[in-house]
Amino acid sequence: MSNPMFSIVVPVYNTEKELERCVRSVTCQSCRSFELILVDDGSRDRSGALCDAFSAEDDRIVAIHQQNAGSSAARNTGIQAARGKYLLFLDSDDLWDDASALEKLSKLIDDHPADVICFGVRIYDDDGTFVKERLPKPYEWADTSKEAVLRQLVYSNQYFSASYVKAIRREFFVQGDLFFTKGLISGEDGEWSGKVMLRANSIAVLPEAFYKRIRRESGGITSSIGVRNIQDVFRAIKAGTELVEEKAESETLKKLYLEYWAYQYAMLFGLSYRLHKDSAYGEIIQNYQKFRWLLRYDHVKKVRAVRVLVTLFGIRGAIFLLSKIYQHKR
Numbered sequence: 001m002s003n004p005m006f007s008i009v010v011p012v013y014n015t016e017k018e019l020e021r022c023v024r025s026v027t028c029q030s031c032r033s034f035e036l037i038l039v040d041d042g043s044r045d046r047s048g049a050l051c052d053a054f055s056a057e058d059d060r061i062v063a064i065h066q067q068n069a070g071s072s073a074a075r076n077t078g079i080q081a082a083r084g085k086y087l088l089f090l091d092s093d094d095l096w097d098d099a100s101a102l103e104k105l106s107k108l109i110d111d112h113p114a115d116v117i118c119f120g121v122r123i124y125d126d127d128g129t130f131v132k133e134r135l136p137k138p139y140e141w142a143d144t145s146k147e148a149v150l151r152q153l154v155y156s157n158q159y160f161s162a163s164y165v166k167a168i169r170r171e172f173f174v175q176g177d178l179f180f181t182k183g184l185i186s187g188e189d190g191e192w193s194g195k196v197m198l199r200a201n202s203i204a205v206l207p208e209a210f211y212k213r214i215r216r217e218s219g220g221i222t223s224s225i226g227v228r229n230i231q232d233v234f235r236a237i238k239a240g241t242e243l244v245e246e247k248a249e250s251e252t253l254k255k256l257y258l259e260y261w262a263y264q265y266a267m268l269f270g271l272s273y274r275l276h277k278d279s280a281y282g283e284i285i286q287n288y289q290k291f292r293w294l295l296r297y298d299h300v301k302k303v304r305a306v307r308v309l310v311t312l313f314g315i316r317g318a319i320f321l322l323s324k325i326y327q328h329k330r
Contacts, residue, residue: 004060005033005109006102007084007170010092011074012038016046018093018214023054023061025095025212031102036061037078038092042068047092072180072188075163079170079179086117087170089163090211097122098210105167105206112144114202117167118153120209121160126216134160139205147253149203154259157300159197161190161264164211168196187229190264191236198247198257225271227280234287237265241294255297262297266306273323288315 008026012019026036038061040048051063066077075089086109090096098104108117120135136158139149153159168178176199180192197203240261248254268288275281292315295307309318 002083004035004084005031005106006086006088006167007035007037007078007082008088008090009037009075009078009082010039010090011041011071011078012043012047012051012092013041013068013071013074014043014045014047015092016043016050019047019050020054022090022092022095025097026090027058027060028099029096029102030100031106032060033106034060034102035082035084037081038063039074039078040065041071041074042066070182073182076179076182079173082170084170086167087173088167091164091213093216094164094214095212096210097212098208101208101210104208104210108204108206109167112141112204114204115169115172115200116196116202117204117206118159119165119167119206119211121162121165121211121213122209123213123215126214131215133209134158134165135209136205136207138207144202146201146203147250147256149205150197150253150256153203153205154256155299157263157302159193159260161193161260163189163192164213166193166196172200187233187236187264190233191240194236194240194257194260194264195243197260198243225274227275227278227284230268230272230275230284230287231280233264233268234284234291237261237291237294240264241291258294259297259299259303262294262303263300265291265294266300266303269306269309269319270322270326273319276319285315288319 038051040051055061055063118136122133123131181188244257298304298307
């Protein structure tokens with residue numbers, strides 16, 4: 001297919017057990033105008049061979065192989081090969097659970113074409129237990145301006161940072177140089193989504209949650225948090241807020257962008273206490289202090305709660321209390 005409507009980019013690394021499930025959730029789509037780009041990122045199991053087998057059986061599937069360079073580099077490789085009008089991202093151990101997902105996206109694009117389309121996600125534990133749904137509210141389309149749509153998303157904490165809950169117009173993506181930053185182990189989606197938000201001329205909302213995210217205890221920031229994870233997120237916050245200061249189109253949009261970054265900052269508080277005996281903990285606390293000003297942008301309830309705790313107990317006290325709350329919830 002020379003000009004498909006959608007290009008779905010899937011970085012693949014050692015997921016031979018889950019890969020077929022992921023692929024079949026795309027190939028079963030009622031909308032047939034897509035290409036599925038599987039980027040084998042130097043897998044050491046049978047994932048690479050499976051990518052080739054899927055490509056051989058379906059000419060809409062493209063298999064690309066590269067040396068291991070991380071998911072951001074794999075996504076970038078897939079994007080460079082993509083031909084679709086819109087880009088979507090799917091992790092190889094996750095799936096879509098609605099065969100009409102692309103059809104719904106295509107209809108929305110016909111009615112409200114935009115640089116960015118935001119949708120939702122359902123999250124499950126790896127034993128199949130439902131955890132939660134994150135779903136943007138329907139938008140009434142009385143005002144289709146970027147400012148109006150973004151205000152609804154940001155103030156209700158529904159501009160989610162994950163790349164897999166967005167469809168991005170490919171021409172906008174390439175012209176805006178929105179390729180993922182390589183080498184980060186945390187915060188890459190947050191940094192990327194902040195740039196997408198700022199550079200987009202138009203944003204649309206699909207109030208559907210067809211992405212099925214499988215939450216695993218191993219390998220994620222919440223289970224293997226280290227100094228590097230925290231530092232990467234602070235680097236993303238620094239780069240993102242500096243870009244806002246430089247590129248924000250108006251004071252109103254600037255405040256909306258900083259609301260987004262305030263949430264990224266606030267969510268760090270529940271993750272850092274386990275590092276309190278590390279020699280780098282003092283530097284981490286300094287970064288918390290450096291970006292404390294973001295808590296002024298507190299339309300989101302969670303940011304407001306963190307601001308209250310920091311005011312009452314200081315940075316260290318808020319980190320301790322929120323880590324206990326986080327552990328209890330988990």
